[in-house]
Amino acid sequence: MTLTVPTRKPPTDAPVFSVDGLWKVFGPKAGRVPADPELTGLSPAELRSRTGCTAAVRDVSFDVRKGEVFVVMGLSGSGKSTLVRCLTRLIEPTAGTIAIDGEDVRAMDKSRLRELRRHRAAMVFQHFGLLPHRTVLDNVAYGLEIQGVGRAERRERAAEVVAKVGLAGMEKRRPGQLSGGQRQRVGLARALAVDPEVLLFDEPFSALDPLIRRDMQEEVVRLHREEGRTMVFITHDLSEALKLGDRIALMRDGRVVQLGTPEEIVGSPADDYVREFVRDVPREQVLTVRTAMRPASGADPGTGPAVRPEATVSEAIEAVARAGAPARVMDDGRCLGVVDSDVLLSVVAGTTAPETAPTAPEATPAAPAAGTTPADATAKPVPAAADTAAARTAAAPDGAPGKSGQAAPPRPRTSPEAV
Numbered sequence: 001m002t003l004t005v006p007t008r009k010p011p012t013d014a015p016v017f018s019v020d021g022l023w024k025v026f027g028p029k030a031g032r033v034p035a036d037p038e039l040t041g042l043s044p045a046e047l048r049s050r051t052g053c054t055a056a057v058r059d060v061s062f063d064v065r066k067g068e069v070f071v072v073m074g075l076s077g078s079g080k081s082t083l084v085r086c087l088t089r090l091i092e093p094t095a096g097t098i099a100i101d102g103e104d105v106r107a108m109d110k111s112r113l114r115e116l117r118r119h120r121a122a123m124v125f126q127h128f129g130l131l132p133h134r135t136v137l138d139n140v141a142y143g144l145e146i147q148g149v150g151r152a153e154r155r156e157r158a159a160e161v162v163a164k165v166g167l168a169g170m171e172k173r174r175p176g177q178l179s180g181g182q183r184q185r186v187g188l189a190r191a192l193a194v195d196p197e198v199l200l201f202d203e204p205f206s207a208l209d210p211l212i213r214r215d216m217q218e219e220v221v222r223l224h225r226e227e228g229r230t231m232v233f234i235t236h237d238l239s240e241a242l243k244l245g246d247r248i249a250l251m252r253d254g255r256v257v258q259l260g261t262p263e264e265i266v267g268s269p270a271d272d273y274v275r276e277f278v279r280d281v282p283r284e285q286v287l288t289v290r291t292a293m294r295p296a297s298g299a300d301p302g303t304g305p306a307v308r309p310e311a312t313v314s315e316a317i318e319a320v321a322r323a324g325a326p327a328r329v330m331d332d333g334r335c336l337g338v339v340d341s342d343v344l345l346s347v348v349a350g351t352t353a354p355e356t357a358p359t360a361p362e363a364t365p366a367a368p369a370a371g372t373t374p375a376d377a378t379a380k381p382v383p384a385a386a387d388t389a390a391a392r393t394a395a396a397p398d399g400a401p402g403k404s405g406q407a408a409p410p411r412p413r414t415s416p417e418a419v
């Protein structure tokens with residue numbers, strides 16, 4: 001598995017969607033299930049045999065923050081699509097609350113809901129349902145047409161978005177004259193054209209071959225980087241989740257078993273299920289030096305390579321190998337710690353779990369970066385990875401994750417560079 005860690009704009013903290021205690025139960029008298037502790041305690045199979053009901057979403061709570069890519073991941077049948085469809089009530093929730101920008105989604109009437117789906121939270125499906133007899137441009141303009149935007153304006157806006165998704169020159173083609181990947185781009189452009197606050201993606205790339213899929217993933221990352229648009233992305237593909245997600249909600253049997261950054265999920269799995277899920281992930285491509293570093297000591301030279309705290313272990317390995325010396329983890333001219341070949345190797349080998357790695361110390365004045373003064377070296381301690389979604393999840397009652405993964409905003413991912 002090869003992962004490319006992209007550079008992102010940091011999302012802000014404000015929630016766009018806020019979900020609390022959400023349930024979706026399919027089956028007869030579904031409404032009694034969330035309210036009955038005897039039934040909520042049953043396993044999915046027991047619940048089915050006792051009541052004929054399937055709890056597709058079970059007591060799920062989370063926020064989607066403005067500007068983040070929030071990934072909902074899990075195996076087939078874990079409840080991903082049901083959960084995301086509940087956000088705009090394409091599926092009616094059974095219990096719980098959903099708010100968008102503080103507005104109660106469950107209280108919306110039909111016209112408000114239509115407005116929500118058309119303007120505020122547009123869905124991009126795996127099968128886009130493009131109109132076969134319309135051109136690319138008219139397909140993209142379709143959402144604007146429904147909104148009542150005049151012909152000239154909608155064609156102009158559609159042309160801009162078509163160019164943005166890399167389809168300039170193909171405006172007059174019909175869907176049948178496009179490849180699968182190009183059709184996906186048209187669907188993406190159609191959702192973007194209405195300029196929604198949130199884009200909801202339901203496994204949009206799962207039918208694509210691997211190379212086109214990677215192209216589309218990069219397209220999403222690029223669009224996100226350029227526009228900072230909030231995105232909710234469903235996938236059952238772990239590498240896609242790690243690549244795209246600022247935070248990932250990992251679902252199992254309708255529950256969110258862990259919610260956290262890719263680094264938290266890989267570095268501090270909440271339970272054996274998550275551990276098994278991430279077992280084959282190349283840790284060095286996901287974990288950052290912030291969680292791998294050791295305190296700097298007086299014996300460390302104040303020179304040599306410097307990497308940012310967000311640099312991946314893999315990037316630090318390259319820097320250390322090139323220089324033949326430990327690298328200093330520098331933030332704003334302050335030395336937060338040091339990574340040497342021993343520390344880096346132990347991360348690769350998985351012999352030092354990040355949660356057991358030493359908490360970063362106060363910045364070490366003895367090892368300032370070149371060009372900084374010891375007075376610059378006054379960094380605050382950096383929390384070890386133990387203070388992560390995993391820890392918060394574990395602390396939640398009844399094994400329920402609660403509103404986990406929300407204590408710290410996701411970090412931007414950056415390439416290492418001399419600082």
Ligand SMILES: Nc1ncnc2c1ncn2[C@@H]1O[C@H](COP(=O)(O)OP(=O)(O)OP(=O)(O)O)[C@@H](O)[C@H]1O
Nearest residue numbers: 026054056074075076077078079080081082083236
């Ligand atoms: N309309 C329905 N009636 C009854 N059960 C349903 C209905 N829709 C979904 N389910 C059940 O709810 C559970 C969650 O389904 P859901 O489609 O949300 O899972 P998913 O994680 O999106 O799966 P996939 O990756 O295969 O799309 C499954 O057990 C499914 O069989």
